[in-house]
Amino acid sequence: MHNLGTVIGFTVRNKLRTKSFVITSLVIALIISVVIHLPLIISLFDNDDPRKVGVIDSGNSEVIAGLDAYFAKQEKPDIVLVKVKDAKDESDFKKALASGDIEGYLEVEEQGNAFPTFTYKSEGSINVGAVGELETALQVVKTDLVLQNAGLTDEQKTLIYAPIEITPVQISAEGGTGSVKNGKTSSEIAMAAGVVYVTIILLFMGIMGSGQLIASEITAEKSSRVMEVLITSVNSLTQMFGKIIGMFIVGITQILLFIAVGVINFLLPHNIDQFKEMDIHFSDIDPVLVVYAIVFYLLGYFMYATLFAAVGSLVSRTEDLGQAVMPLTFLSLGGFYIAIFGLSSANAPLIVAASFIPFFSPYAMILRIGTADPALWEIALSIAILVASIAVFGWLSARIYRTGVLMYGKRPSMKELRKAMRAYKS
Known part of the structure; x- marks a missing residue:
């Protein structure tokens, strides 16, 4: 038993004193610290300003007005709709995109009596978050337009929009x-x-x-x-x-x-x-x-x-x-x-x-x-x-x-x- 303790003590002391063990431990500890502080580090470099998105108006002012109203209701909207000054066609929006006045623009395509289709265009990689936010907003606008002539009260509309929450409970x-x-x-x-x-x-x-x-x-x-x-x-x-x-x-x-x-x-x-x-x-x-x-x-x-x-x-x-x-x-x-x-x-x-x-x-x-x-x-x-x-x-x-x-x-x-x-x- 004495020899076993001697071998254990020698092994522990010998390994703890090695440079490789000390350096590796310090590096991993540093990585752990960085990972834990990663949200804070990202927030320091993250721009909280909303994304500026232009909209090519094809005459469907109800949809654009609905989008404006949707983002205006939010306390800190992720997107704001920007009107490109003196814009006549898509080339003007491309110029605004190149100059940095907008981060992308939404193109509305009329579909007769059906709800319009939309195309989001931006330079470089597509911002999935922006597209998802626009899809959510347009879904709300579409529902509003469908229900506006249904005679529903504001309370009934609120009830329709209220999200469904499921509380998971694991049982045996x-x-x-x-x-x-x-x-x-x-x-x-x-x-x-x-x-x-x-x-x-x-x-x-x-x-x-x-x-x-x-x-x-x-x-x-x-x-x-x-x-x-x-x-x-x-x-x-x-x-x-x-x-x-x-x-x-x-x-x-x-x-x-x-x-x-x-x-x-x-x-x-x-x-x-x-x-x-x-x-x-x-x-x-x-x-x-x-x-x-x-x-x-x-x-x-x-x-x-x-x-x-x-x-x-x-x-x-x-x-x-x-x-x-x-x-x-x-x-x-x-x-x-x-x-x-x-x-x-x-x-x-x-x-x-x-x-x-x-x-x-x-x-x-x-x-x-x-x-x-x-x-x-x-x-x-x-x-x-x-x-x-x-x-x-x-x-x-x-x-x-x-x-x-x-x-x-x-x-x-x-x-x-x-x-x-x-x-x-x-």
């Missing part, structure tokens, strides 16, 4: 196992999806980052023959689990740093105000979901970490490491993509099946817990399979590790590895 038809039991509100659904999304990304980053570091450190020690010295003073299994736990502590330290940076930035006054406007409440996060997220993060990390350590022990040159760990990379990447693309369909057969496959279940089951309502026995079974897989892979990786760390040259074949493992005496 079988009673529920968590917050779903009493129904999830839209805010709780959104926060649960956020927790799932963050957990999936952190798990993938933890597996790929720490796993690669574990494998590369073991391979580097083998290639430099340092392993031959270490193996005489510390048991090989102590080395393996010491490195796995040490790298886990390093990874958690880095994650906690990023969380601290995010929290500090979120707590700044301008960011708090934005969260209030977005109606986001962190109190809506289900604590049970957070517990499950931590459990599946730990289980997923340690399962992959043991496999990365085993693979690293079989490689004698760092140049061959990338090819050796590629199968593990694809497995982790597969679980990540299954979860990411399954965010909107957590009950799909593929997601359900993946939640019981140990290579994918850390991703898939936390997705189901956060966005669906799996039965307690399903969660327990997934955890049991993961724990059993960690025990089996840990035992297998330990035998491979203590045999592979002293095998040099080309990567051993499966036959050679099995023979060496049988010949090894504990």
